[in-house]
Amino acid sequence: MMQVITVPATLDDKGFEALVVETARACEAGGRAVVNARHLQWADPYGMVGLLAAGRQLRDVSGEEPAFEPPESSELMSYLTRMEFPRAAEGIFRLPAGITAARQPSGPSNVLLEITPIRSHDDVHGVIEHIQDRAGTILTEQLNYSPADAVPFSIMLSEVCQNIVEHAESGGWVGIQRYNWARRLGRQVVVIGVADLGIGFRGSLAREHAARFGDRWNDLTALQAAFLHGVTRFRDPGRGQGLKQIRARVHRWGGKVSIRSGTARVADLPEWDDSVAVQEGLAPFPGSQIQIVLPARV
Amino acid sequence: MYAPRLPAVLFDLSRLHPRTVASLYSNLVTRPMGAAVRLVLEAQLAEIAGPCVSVLDFSQVRVMDYSCADEIVAKLLVRYRAPDRPADAYFVARGLREHHVEAVEAVLRHHSLLMVAEYEEGEARLLGTDDPVEHECWAALSSNERVDLLEFVASRGYHPEAADGVIRRFVSARVAVLFTEDGLCPVTRIGSINPAPERSGEDA
Numbered sequence: 360m361m362q363v364i365t366v367p368a369t370l371d372d373k374g375f376e377a378l379v380v381e382t383a384r385a386c387e388a389g390g391r392a393v394v395n396a397r398h399l400q401w402a403d404p405y406g407m408v409g410l411l412a413a414g415r416q417l418r419d420v421s422g423e424e425p426a427f428e429p430p431e432s433s434e435l436m437s438y439l440t441r442m443e444f445p446r447a448a449e450g451i452f453r454l455p456a457g458i459t460a461a462r463q464p465s466g467p468s469n470v471l472l473e474i475t476p477i478r479s480h481d482d483v484h485g486v487i488e489h490i491q492d493r494a495g496t497i498l499t500e501q502l503n504y505s506p507a508d509a510v511p512f513s514i515m516l517s518e519v520c521q522n523i524v525e526h527a528e529s530g531g532w533v534g535i536q537r538y539n540w541a542r543r544l545g546r547q548v549v550v551i552g553v554a555d556l557g558i559g560f561r562g563s564l565a566r567e568h569a570a571r572f573g574d575r576w577n578d579l580t581a582l583q584a585a586f587l588h589g590v591t592r593f594r595d596p597g598r599g600q601g602l603k604q605i606r607a608r609v610h611r612w613g614g615k616v617s618i619r620s621g622t623a624r625v626a627d628l629p630e631w632d633d634s635v636a637v638q639e640g641l642a643p644f645p646g647s648q649i650q651i652v653l654p655a656r657v
Numbered sequence: 658m659y660a661p662r663l664p665a666v667l668f669d670l671s672r673l674h675p676r677t678v679a680s681l682y683s684n685l686v687t688r689p690m691g692a693a694v695r696l697v698l699e700a701q702l703a704e705i706a707g708p709c710v711s712v713l714d715f716s717q718v719r720v721m722d723y724s725c726a727d728e729i730v731a732k733l734l735v736r737y738r739a740p741d742r743p744a745d746a747y748f749v750a751r752g753l754r755e756h757h758v759e760a761v762e763a764v765l766r767h768h769s770l771l772m773v774a775e776y777e778e779g780e781a782r783l784l785g786t787d788d789p790v791e792h793e794c795w796a797a798l799s800s801n802e803r804v805d806l807l808e809f810v811a812s813r814g815y816h817p818e819a820a821d822g823v824i825r826r827f828v829s830a831r832v833a834v835l836f837t838e839d840g841l842c843p844v845t846r847i848g849s850i851n852p853a854p855e856r857s858g859e860d861a
Contacts, residue, residue, distance in 0.1 A: 480689050480690070513684075517724070518722055600723050
């Protein structure tokens with residue numbers, strides 16, 4: 360029986376949770392799948408990389424690429440194309456004819472980084488080379504950051520992308536876009552979305568750390584160990600600094616960082632965000648998904 | 658009278674190799690890149706017989722992330738402060754900008770290391786510590802070619818044991834060297850001073 364996964368109209372962190380529930384249900388039921396994004400009106404990079412992860416999860420479970428029904432909104436489809444979503448979706452979804460996966464000519468845009476696959480350290484180098492000038496321009500001209508902030512931004516991005524390569528044992532994606540959160544915050548923001556379908560924090564830390572947690576070992580304790588305490592599977596004492604430094608930098612810029620893995624999510628929340636800092640019992644989803652939101656300086 | 662309880666491991670200036678400068682370039686990101694850079698630096702140091710001061714020049718580095726700083730700076734310092742270090746190398750940083758300093762400071766603190774950064778104005782800044790006593794001691798030390806430990810302790814007004822702790826840390830972190838049992842010198846100056854006649858001659 361064909362499983363239909365309906366993409367919510369708004370595909371952000373909350374919309375992704377709804378997508379995960381649908382995906383988990385379809386994977387459990389088995390069979391061919393179609394991902395219906397016709398009513399999608401708005402998506403941020405976290406939602407887009409999440410959609411790719413959901414598609415690949417469906418593909419891996421069913422052994423067949425799910426069909427993708429694109430948004431009816433031409434404006435949104437144009438945006439997805441600018442973000443090179445179709446290009447990243449090749450091999451994951453069966454895309455309908457007429458959706459071009461060709462690389463788009465770059466021009467003035469709010470896109471800081473198109474949806475970019477991260478499979479190796481070379482990809483991380485590519486991202487850092489690619490983004491520096493564009494990040495500097497958008498951060499300084501539109502978010503009131505200082506020119507010097509472009510470098511810490513690149514450093515943060517490097518660390519978050521390396522997290523995929525070093526810990527996930529699987530490829531993933533990253534994308535970055537600027538938005539005007541006029542109603543929600545009254546400011547411009549930059550949203551970074553990162554997703555992989557790897558072994559997740561629990562899987563990454565299990566061998567070295569599960570035993571000392573005993574019965575308390577689960578997705579949340581693993582996530583908290585890594586996110587809050589810098590615990591890592593590597594015995595190298597220099598490891599585990601990346602997430603700590605990302606948290607410190609995001610906090611300094613008044614931003615938000617959240618990580619979802621398995622059935623749990625933890626976040627560092629600024630005063631303007633009324634989300635829940637710790638969640639467990641979410642619908643299961645493999646790998647890790649990271650969202651960083653950086654607001655304009657006031 | 659205070660006498661520092663420092664190990665009798667003194668620096669033999671007569672064998673000092675001229676400063677080597679390792680210029681680093683581009684974007685230093687990811688652990689594999691950092692490890693590759695470190696291996697090149699270690700290979701260069703292996704060719705030098707005797708003690709040397711190696712200047713790590715970051716002035717051409719655009720981005721250096723924490724992973725790369727850990728692989729290059731922290732692992733290099735950890736290896737060369739160990740008793741079984743492959744060569745008697747001391748390290749000084751140059752050309753550090755604020756965003757480099759942030760990454761370097763983070764990895765130094767993580768490993769409880771110290772490093773000195775030289776600046777064009779002649780300033781030699783101690784990195785890796787927030788301890789005001791260490792910074793004050795470093796400021797006094799770095800403005801001199803050679804400091805007599807007894808005078809140094811008395812002039813700062815510290816309890817001898819507190820000063821002893823700072824001096825031990827400077828020597829073990831290799832940001833300062835002992836030329837005599839009471840003669841301390843900042844690592845930034847050991848290439849520019851003359852050997853003292855009372856030098857012990859023992860190997861570092």
